[in-house]
Amino acid sequence: MINTLATYLSYEFVQNALIAGTLSAILGAIVGYFVIIRSAGFAAHALAHIGFAGAAGAALVGLSPLEGMLLLTVGAGVGMGAAGDKVNRSDMAIGMVLSMSLGLGTLFLKLYSGYAGQAKAILFGEIFGVSHEQIIKMAVLSVMSLGALAIFSRRLLFASIQPRLAEGRGLSLSALSMAFMAVLAISVTLASQVVGILLVFTLVIAPAGIALRLCRSFWSGIIVSVILGVIAVWIGILLDCVTGYPATFWITALFFVIYVFVESYCRFFTK
């Protein structure tokens, strides 16, 4: 068993998968914390689907799927941020944009090649197909996003927890919202490289959601969220190597088990 794992770890595609997974997990766990506090889960989900249209359409204009996705999600994220709270929390508005994006994505795929394999890779991720070059791009994007968060996260946290109060102290809620949605768009794009567009929730929502259910302070929440995210991704990738079942399945299953456990614990033992 140990020997098998050691063999797998020596393969470059496994190492690349672990690095890409770790980058996505860290960014997703931190950004996800703010997503949960801002109740922007549905918006995050929609961004991923908008990304599907971007990734599928990228080939049409000669961009890579990553570039196409990034372009469209960041644009849509900033737009959603500018549109304000009413739109961001409207199930109807987000739902319509989400379904339209999926529709466009299917059209683009048909126009490009009608090739189902492409769609499958975008939707479910292709963790073992991540190249060295992609990893460098992902690392740059992660550092940029975390750098941006490091600049405005104090304001973001305040505005997320107490929007009325923050507004009263002169913070611009829409500017913060736009900046955050841009960062969210980047992390959604990165996470989808690992787990695919349909399962972005796994890296952006699950670790942070579980951490926020357990941790009473901001920093303990962030730390637990990152640890959960990274460990789950590593276990998922290694189990994929050993069992042959997809990493995405293992990661989601792991989070689901933790979630059920934490949720029952909170229900029955903290009342």
Add this chain to the structure above:
Amino acid sequence: MTPALQITDLRVSLSGNTILSGINAEINAGEFVGIFGPNGAGKTTLVRCIIGTLAPTRGSIKVLGLLPSQAARRVGYMPQGHGTFDSTALSARSMVEAACEGDGWGIPWTSKKSRQEVDRVLEVTDAARYAQRPFSVLSGGERQRVMLAQALLGDPRILVLDEPLASLDPKNQGLLIECVARVKERTNTTVLFVAHDMNPLLNVMDRVMYLAGGGAALGKLDEVVTSECLTKLYGSDIEVVRTQNRVFVVSSEGGVTETECAHHDHD
């Protein structure tokens, strides 16, 4: 001495509807003013103008002699209602910490100075003993005292409290008012207290501001809350009934309007 709040010929229109018009008021430092009026009379609109998140359509508001946006750091504000954090374990203390220096740049690291300031305000509102618990498990009264603590950060010169008594039982209403009154006495802070029912505040208010029909009346309780004055303000027959040191505002149709018939027996 500069008045704490000076409102001159204020007019506020929101999407074509005039909410407030021709409001004039001068409130001195250290005054406790209760702000009352029916739903839709513009209480929250007035509050938003005072804290600088809404610009008047006409007229001016001066807070401590400054524009509201310039005075923001010297005004403590308690918004109506609070976010729901039902699915999170985030502690009350963490929320107050996020608000302390929340308008700075960088990462949300709480400095030692901020921690001391948070300790202080939680002590003042008697919220320190449960501040480590998740906000979501606190009772309504406990939550409001955390929100009040938040408003006291940075030792503001003016406290603007938007319906802090809403959905509190009489006992918790009393505790919160006592706390605000204590702060006011100790630090000579000006208090603008928006409420639905004036009875719990009768003993602590210096003056009353009554909003109705787009206008406002400011003065002593006995001058403003009278049948004559309120009838003029509402533009319809209003009767003020006083009994056992309690005040009820009754419309001619017989319904009790703004002042609910709540029982305030502290037992």
